[in-house]
Amino acid sequence: DVKVTQSSRYLVKRTGEKVFLECVQDMDHENMFWYRQDPGLGLRLIYFSYDVKMKEKGDIPEGYSVSREKKERFSLILESASTNQTSMYLCASSFRGIADTQYFGPGTRLTVL
Amino acid sequence: LAKTTQPISMDSYEGQEVNITCSHNNIATNDYITWYQQFPSQGPRFIIQGYKTKVTNEVASLFIPADRKSSTLSLPRVSLSDTAVYYCLVGEPGANNLFFGTGTRLTVIP
Numbered sequence: 071d072v073k074v075t076q077s078s079r080y081l082v083k084r085t086g087e088k089v090f091l092e093c094v095q096d097m098d099h100e101n102m103f104w105y106r107q108d109p110g111l112g113l114r115l116i117y118f119s120y121d122v123k124m125k126e127k128g129d130i131p132e133g134y135s136v137s138r139e140k141k142e143r144f145s146l147i148l149e150s151a152s153t154n155q156t157s158m159y160l161c162a163s164s165f166r167g168i169a170d171t172q173y174f175g176p177g178t179r180l181t182v183l
Numbered sequence: 184l185a186k187t188t189q190p191i192s193m194d195s196y197e198g199q200e201v202n203i204t205c206s207h208n209n210i211a212t213n214d215y216i217t218w219y220q221q222f223p224s225q226g227p228r229f230i231i232q233g234y235k236t237k238v239t240n241e242v243a244s245l246f247i248p249a250d251r252k253s254s255t256l257s258l259p260r261v262s263l264s265d266t267a268v269y270y271c272l273v274g275e276p277g278a279n280n281l282f283f284g285t286g287t288r289l290t291v292i293p
Contacts, residue, residue, distance in 0.1 A: 074226075105283070112285035113227070113270070160226050171217070174226025 073097075074175040076161050082181045089148040091178050093161030101164045102144035103128075103172065104136060106157040113160065119144055151182045187271045192288040201258045203287050205271030208252050213275040216247060216254045221268045221286070230269075231256070258289075266291045 077092035095102065103118040105128075115128030117136040125136050133155060137145040144163075148155055158179050162172040188206040195201045207216070215234050219227035231238055233245040233254070244257040258265055270286040 110285065113283035115283070162226065171229045171232070172219075172227070174228070177224070177226055 074161060074163055074173050076159075076175040076178050078178050079176060080179050080181075082183065083148075083151050084183050085152060087148075087151050087182075089151045089180065089182075091146040091148075091159055091161075091180070093144045093146070093163075093175055094142050095144075095163040095173070096142065097163065097165075097173070098141065099163035099165050099173075100141075101166065101170075102138065103162040103164075104134075104144065104146045105160045105162065106130070107160055107177075108157050116146065151180075153182050156180060156182045187273055187284050189269075189271055189284065189287045191285065192290070194290045194292055195261055196292050197262055198260050201261050201265070201289060201291075203256045203258075203269055203271075203289065204253055205256070206253050207271070207273045210251050210273050211275065214251075214273045215275070216245065216251075217272045217274075218243070218245065218256045219270040219272070221270065222266075227270060261289075261291045263291050263293060265289065 074095045083089050101120050104116045105113045107113050114130050116130055116134050117125055117128050119125045119138040122138055122141050135147045158177050160177045161175040164170040164172045215232055217232040218230045220230050221227040231240055231243050231245045233247055235247050238245045246255040268286040268288050270283055
């Protein structure tokens with residue numbers, strides 16, 4: 071079974087803090103994705119990576135950056151957290167691309183105070 | 184970019200068959216249609232994928248008409264545990280431009 075794990079289920083941070091969300095997959099997938107999910111807005115793609123050290127912007131990259139130093143790990147970084155970044159963050163991986171079957175982690179609910 | 188349109192919500196009684204339709208008028212030749220299920224406090228989970236006609240697995244069936252501008256996810260004899268949000272996605276395998284949308288919230292009533 072494919073496993074995608076995220077470093078925290080719940081996280082509370084203060085405005086202005088630097089926040090790291092970590093995601094690890096164990097299936098040697100090429101592609102990894104970060105989404106945020108908000109009520110009424112569905113899942114929105116923040117960034118994705120199709121290879122180590124490669125990244126592409128998704129629909130809403132502003133205020134975020136990512137890092138992929140190893141194939142199995144994809145990090146989402148909030149350089150200076152703001153209250154409007156309070157959300158559920160979901161990581162996913164797939165073998166070929168976004169339209170290939172994506173395997174999701176359990177999500178991290180981030181609250182920025 | 185093929186976007187999708189689904190009903191926001193649906194209710195169904197236990198034991199009934201549920202059909203959720205998704206419109207994707209701009210579907211491209213190489214696009215596949217994929218459905219995901221998401222339970223509260225969990226990430227989405229792949230249900231089924233198809234290109235044309237009909238696909239069936241142990242969980243659901245997917246019906247795709249000849250023009251492929253829509254698709255219907257069919258869940259046979261739903262139970263309370265099928266209460267979830269269902270997402271329809273359209274895209275080309277290997278591509279990275281895809282839109283998840285807001286999904287359809289299915290509520291199964293006892």
